[in-house]
Amino acid sequence: CPENEMIRVIRSARTQGEERGVIQRECAAIRAQFRQADSGGRSHNLAKLLYVHMLGYPAHFGQMECVRMIASPRYSEKRIGYLGAMMLLDEKQDASLLITNSIKNDLSHSSQYIQSLALCTLACMGSAEMCRDLAPEIERLLKASNSYIKKKAALCAVHIVRKIPELGELFTPSAHSLLSDKNHGVLHGAVVLITELCERNPGNLDEFRKAVPELVQIMKGLVTSGYSPEHNVAGISDPFLQVRVLRLLRILGRNNDEASDAMNDLLAQVATNTDSSKTAGSAVLYETVLTIMDIKSESGLRVLAVNILGRFLLNNDRNIRYISMTSLQKIVQTDHTAVQRHRGTIVDCLKDQDASVKRRALELSLALVSAANIRSMMKELLRFLSTCPPELRSHATSGIFNAAERYAPSQRWHIDTILHVLITAGGDVRDETVPNLIQLISVASELHCYTVHKLYRALISDISQQSLVQVACWCIGEYGDLLLKGDCDEIEPMQVTEDDVLDVLETILQSHMSSPTSRGFALTAIMKLSTRITNNIDRIRSVVSIYGSCIDVELQQRAVEYNALFKKYDHMRYLIMSSHTIILGIPMSKSTGFKLHSVVEGWSPQDILSVIMYKHTYTQSNFVVICVVPTILHSRYG
């Protein structure tokens, strides 16, 4: 056969270049053959071209040949011509319109195999125009003709409805009557067509709900019938048809009590009697579960469905475990209690080898966290985090933080969880969560000492994880005094000198691993320490002065302002860089005289405003300003 020879030659080409050469020669020969009016091997020629096209080479010069072949009276030429049309033409090309007439003729050909070619091609690449033109023909074929053609006409109608939903009206009457056909192919086509009609036009639902009893009968017949060799797959009678009928029942039963009632018994029967040891049975059970959960079913039936999913979770077949979790994810909000029963198995799936299964298990596990199970679930989630594949890590850390924030049983537990995640997976914690984490830490005041010690120790062994670096720097800046004091209740003591702390902060500033944000945090921390240490103020001054000429503009600006604080505004430095709360007060007249924590004598309102601005911009602190000012100033400065 000539195309085999060509294929052999192409395959024996040793390089891409050689192959291109062969292809070029062959295409030239094919083109020449196309130009000859009446050549004997036309089908072989076109077949060669289609092979070339499959390899990825351009073949549009063959489009007209397809049109010609389709118009040929010979079956062999029509067959390859139609295949060519499906491969080379798409609805956007003008050439596709040229075949409309051939298709029309072939739809009423005396040979059903030629009718079949036309139907297949129309269903594959029929444009909206072609569909409109030929729809009446298809409708006629739906009613008349043998089952071989009927089943194809039904699927062709599906394509037409997808292209032009309004044409669905044309097929609605015949679609229903097809359900009484005995041929499984026709039934399958009918069910697919009705499904499409209902999905495209909800107005059809009422009409087709009348078919529910018939559909139930069809299913019953399939489920209770004896062994039928023609349709049997692994002990299930026509699982393909069963799945489509179940899906249609789902659409019809949705939001409709009457229809749902009518299918209740059937669904229970299928759910209970279908053998799920092979994929075919599991496919039917899966579709049944989806239907039960989506229609208005009795609670007993819903529980049955969730239990099937639970059983699936224990199946040896990984595909079935995956499917089960996808379904459980869809119902975890609405049927939370039922899904909770299978939490243990779901958590086990976190250890599965397959990343898709792991991802599903993670989503589900996060959805199942509650106040009652937070401690045990968090243990599992943190264990998962340590072996988690890289693409899931940032999702996992976010999920863990959310769960911790919602259900933390104690502040200590919460801080410990945050610290654990930062220390083991700080590189995957999203930047946006850092301010929130800082907020949570700052609120847990009894744990400041513990927190800063733990973070400092993590930092000295690894400065590559940016979120860890940022949170740690902030804590060191804010609670540096606690760090330097050395001891802390819950950790073995460790001597930390001022130089040690400044060393690590400077290392972060200089490291190429540090992001600009992290470097900003480090510089601010160094500056804040100037009010918490005693011996190394000069060292801080010199660091700050060096960074005054740093390339990074933001860092430079920060350093310049800090420099100014050292030089011109030293009196303000303490206030700006120290603790949370600053209480400023301009002393009132002696008659009121009340005690204030810090009184700034001789400060103008401008000074106070500057302090507030500085503190806000340059220290990343949360702070409270309680300002007591004489009324005159209040009215003037607001």
Next chain:
Amino acid sequence: MRFMLLFSRQGKLRLQKWYTATAERDKKKMVRELMQVVLARKPKMCSFLEWRDLKIVYKRYASLYFCCAVEEQDNELITLEVIHRFVELLDKYFGSVCELDIIFNFEKAYFILDEFLMGGEIQDTSKKGVLKAIEQADLLQEEDESPRSVLEEMGLA
């Protein structure tokens, strides 16, 4: 079903059937991307994955990957059965099918697929039914191609 692809471990495309209108360059891009994703999967992994807005169902038979893209509401498990049915059809037709059969008789593979699925949906759920139809069509093709004598051509024999 949006499309079905057959490709080898080396990334050579052996068959592609598209059930929705897609531009040629988009097809090429999607095929390239998807082949990469599927070929990177390890043997023990699940047959399902999410890619763009589609669900992908794939299965490897000897040296060929059968890969289908289905919609959100499609049943992945039955899609696996559809793939298996197609493989059985090819196997019965070619007699212990191998990749070379699909290469050298690619048009036959398409004819079988087009008799089995239309618009991405099953036409006939009976294996026997599909094979019989192909057999008849092949017979028709043979009759058509067999050389006719001069007398036959003239309708005299």
